[in-house]
């Protein structure tokens with residue numbers, strides 16, 4: 001479904017993503033692992049069109065999207081749940097969900113929003129409340145709900161478990177499993193290696209922008225020594241907050 | 247009774263400030279940009295409206311046209327001019343990934359547009375004030391001894407309609423949500439498919455429309471237009487916006503009315519020369535006592551529209 005070939009992302013002199021290739025099959029869960037600063041966020045942002053790649057190709061369902069706008073990608077069924085949730089705190093819960101339907105012109109938006117509320121009863125209770133009043137976990141649910149309203153074929157999530165309580169992390173991964181059962185493909189960027197490899201079919205490991213490992217999730221999970229070498233304390237950014245993108 | 251009459255007059259005066267202050271608020275709230283072309287757009291409607299009502303369309307395309315037609319054309323000119331300004335000054339997409347000094351570019355170039363357009367109008371039509379051939383501005387309703395001039399009453403109603411309409415547009419419509427999303431977090435908005443390059447011109451169109459309507463109301467009410475008519479209104483509208491609170495439409499409404507009231511009272515008690523001192527003094531005092539303005543939330547560009 002998603003085919004990425006030799007993708008490069010460059011900021012000035014920083015090469016954040018270096019010739020990364022990856023695929024996500026129809027309805028597959030794929031994870032991308034890597035320490036802070038490895039280029040995971042840059043990769044996802046390039047896939048969604050928020051940054052222009054300096055090289056490589058992105059194909060989705062056979063269509064070349066490399067030069068397309070983020071809007072075109074959303075229309076085609078790709079959606080990103082960005083790092084740090086990025087919900088609109090000046091809007092209500094419902095307005096946030098409607099933002100997910102920004103490009104939709106069909107009449108079933110209301111029905112889809114109702115089904116989001118069924119999935120997340122917490123959000124239903126607070127539908128007219130400001131999104132800023134939600135807890136961190138609820139905000140993450142809202143960010144995912146907002147993405148789902150666009151009716152994606154592929155949902156990309158950038159460290160969704162970051163900052164969540166263990167209970168919400170559990171719920172998050174259950175949710176991802178449920179979405180996958182509904183046929184939605186998932187590209188999951190995570191620091192929670194164990195849980196990500198547990199749910200994913202395959203995984204990639206990035207180090208300083210380069211794809212250094214690629215295998216089935218099982219193989220990666222059993223190869224703990226190797227994965228930890230790449231995921232553990234690499235570089236000076238490892239202990240800092242992830243770089244906030246402008 | 248006299249006081250009540252003054253308050254009525256000041257609300258009428260304030261309603262012109264309100265519309266222009268709302269125009270300033272819209273661009274500042276959504277694009278984080280103080281648009282200096284706003285007073286010029288206001289003036290353009292007045293002056294082109296006058297020119298068309300007095301001389302007719304340019305190049306002898308028509309004789310003098312009825313004043314309402316002339317004003318509608320004047321409003322269209324303001325909207326078009328605003329879109330030209332967006333195209334050539336704002337360049338939002340280019341500044342998006344730039345460093346913060348690039349924020350100065352739209353500001354400075356909008357100032358450039360202000361001066362160029364104002365001077366072009368002066369070259370074309372001279373520096374003098376012109377009498378606008380509108381309806382009789384002195385048609386008056388007498389309500390229990392209080393006088394309300396009908397054109398002013400109409401202006402007030404139009405202003406209320408503009409503000410309510412704009413609020414509904416921002417709160418209820420898809421494009422309004424898109425605008426608010428860009429105001430709060432352009433990046434997240436983009437990711438969801440809000441196309442900045444398509445939405446930003448909407449802001450400038452609305453700005454042109456608001457300024458055009460305000461300019462038309464001014465011409466009808468005061469029966470006089472000039473190449474400089476935007477300057478006084480512009481500064482007072484900025485003061486009103488800041489007093490009310492940056493980035494809040496209802497703040498701009500309140501601030502515009504406060505400035506109208508201050509102006510009336512100042513003229514009444516101290517004479518016209520002291521108006522700017524009192525208005526800007528009030529602004530400075532407001533900023534000291536309530537740094538966020540009366541209605542503000544200290545959230546320029548943070549989507550509190």
Ligand SMILES: Nc1ncnc2c1ncn2[C@@H]1O[C@H](COP(=O)(O)OP(=O)(O)O)[C@@H](O)[C@H]1O
Pocket residue numbers: 011014015016034035036037038039040041042043242243244245246
């Ligand atoms: N907007 C940006 N401008 C310049 N450098 C950036 C920007 N965003 C990220 N970087 C740099 O690119 C590299 C990869 O960052 P990022 O993609 O955020 O990695 P990760 O998500 O894996 O932590 C880091 O060195 C980071 O400092």
Ligand SMILES: [Mg+2]
Pocket residue numbers: 040041042083158159242243
């Ligand atoms: Mg990251």
